Amino acid sequence: MALSIGIVGLPNVGKSTLFTALTRKGGVSANYPFTTIDPNVGVVVVPDRRLDRIVELAPPERVVPATVEFVDIAGLVKGANQGEGLGNKFLANIRETNAVCEVVRYFSDPDVVHVSGEVDPDDDVETIRTELVLADLATVERAIPRLEKEAKRDTAVEPVLAMTRRVGEWLGEGHRAGRMAMTAGEQSLLRDLHLLTMKPMLYVANVDEDRLHDELAPIDGVAPIKICAKVEADLAELAADEAAEYLGAIGLEEPGLNALIREAYRLLGLQSFFTHGPKEARAWTVPIGATAPEAAGVIHTDFQRGFIKAEVVSFADYDRYGGEQGARAAGTWRIEGKDYVVRDGDVIHFRFNV
Numbered sequence: 001m002a003l004s005i006g007i008v009g010l011p012n013v014g015k016s017t018l019f020t021a022l023t024r025k026g027g028v029s030a031n032y033p034f035t036t037i038d039p040n041v042g043v044v045v046v047p048d049r050r051l052d053r054i055v056e057l058a059p060p061e062r063v064v065p066a067t068v069e070f071v072d073i074a075g076l077v078k079g080a081n082q083g084e085g086l087g088n089k090f091l092a093n094i095r096e097t098n099a100v101c102e103v104v105r106y107f108s109d110p111d112v113v114h115v116s117g118e119v120d121p122d123d124d125v126e127t128i129r130t131e132l133v134l135a136d137l138a139t140v141e142r143a144i145p146r147l148e149k150e151a152k153r154d155t156a157v158e159p160v161l162a163m164t165r166r167v168g169e170w171l172g173e174g175h176r177a178g179r180m181a182m183t184a185g186e187q188s189l190l191r192d193l194h195l196l197t198m199k200p201m202l203y204v205a206n207v208d209e210d211r212l213h214d215e216l217a218p219i220d221g222v223a224p225i226k227i228c229a230k231v232e233a234d235l236a237e238l239a240a241d242e243a244a245e246y247l248g249a250i251g252l253e254e255p256g257l258n259a260l261i262r263e264a265y266r267l268l269g270l271q272s273f274f275t276h277g278p279k280e281a282r283a284w285t286v287p288i289g290a291t292a293p294e295a296a297g298v299i300h301t302d303f304q305r306g307f308i309k310a311e312v313v314s315f316a317d318y319d320r321y322g323g324e325q326g327a328r329a330a331g332t333w334r335i336e337g338k339d340y341v342v343r344d345g346d347v348i349h350f351r352f353n354v
């Protein structure tokens with residue numbers, strides 16, 4: 001599955017700075033496929049030390065890490081829903097993403113103009129929430145007359161219409177769609193609307209370099225991910241050893257971008273499994289709880305249909321016994337059937353019949 005994240009926020013909060021740092025970082029490794037689909041869409045490699053270790057154990061011809069697609073759009077301003085600052089036009093670019101990442105300005109630089117005159121994270125988060133809710137409300141209001149027409153011809157559309165009306169009322173009260181109590185079945189009735197406020201939300205606090213270690217108040221009940229976009233931009237320019245030195249100097253263990261990607265995986269309930277052979281070592285992304293056939297289906301739908309069994313070893317054992325041969329000799333490779341629930345870090349060979 002291609003995980004994609006849309007970046008939103010007020011103008012001038014550092015979205016493009018962060019986006020550029022993210023995508024440039026993804027591009028430095030010649031081994032890794034990197035594509036720029038569009039200047040505002042970048043594919044970023046998911047940093048994973050386990051994949052590095054797998055490659056080290058038996059170098060394959062090709063290494064394919066998991067990737068995340070980021071979409072950078074122009075800043076939203078108050079009234080974006082009414083066409084102010086072209087906001088709505090840009091929001092269309094993130095309708096199909098899996099999550100929304102909001103960059104919030106905490107940095108104080110007086111040389112960088114703040115749209116509302118002062119740095120006020122709570123107020124800014126509120127402004128963006130309102131704009132996203134209003135954009136969704138506009139989507140719902142456009143959909144209702146169409147659904148009414150369809151429901152007359154096809155009664156199967158009635159539950160979709162009813163649910164769309166319900167979420168319309170909820171949005172009208174100023175709430176995010178994702179906060180409405182609904183069953184998974186009800187939620188799926190809204191899927192085609194691609195509501196922005198239904199998507200999981202990540203908050204990035206773009207802080208001053210010397211504030212990277214400060215405690216921040218939660219936003220929407222969760223601690224924002226602290227990043228200094230300027231530092232990330234600088235790090236992206238450096239060679240690995242220089243970057244490590246710079247990180248050390250500012251007291252960080254890793255770039256903030258890593259934490260951002262990790263948090264996105266956690267928020268979306270995703271995990272990785274690996275395949276490894278002489279041709280290719282690869283990290284794949286599946287939802288937590290995916291079964292072995294579902295994991296096989298991520299590689300190829302035929303693999304899922306013709307699934308016979310999976311040969312599985314945990315990354316820990318693969319690492320401990322020095323790769324496939326050692327792990328087999330130690331008896332740590334297991335044969336698993338179609339009910340097996342894949343665990344994070346599993347190294348898997350699928351057996352299938354097509």
Ligand SMILES: Nc1nc2c(ncn2[C@@H]2O[C@H](COP(=O)(O)OP(=O)(O)OP(=O)(O)O)[C@@H](O)[C@H]2O)c(=O)[nH]1
Nearest residue numbers: 011012013014015016017074075107109112229230
């Ligand atoms: N001091 C400081 N300046 C930053 C930081 N991040 C971004 N900036 C500056 O803020 C200005 C705006 O940054 P952008 O990344 O273009 O902001 P944006 O959110 O993409 O803005 P729009 O695309 O207009 O919505 C630039 O001059 C950046 O150099 C930071 O962490 N610290």
Ligand SMILES: [Mg+2]
Nearest residue numbers: 015016073074
């Ligand atoms: Mg920008």
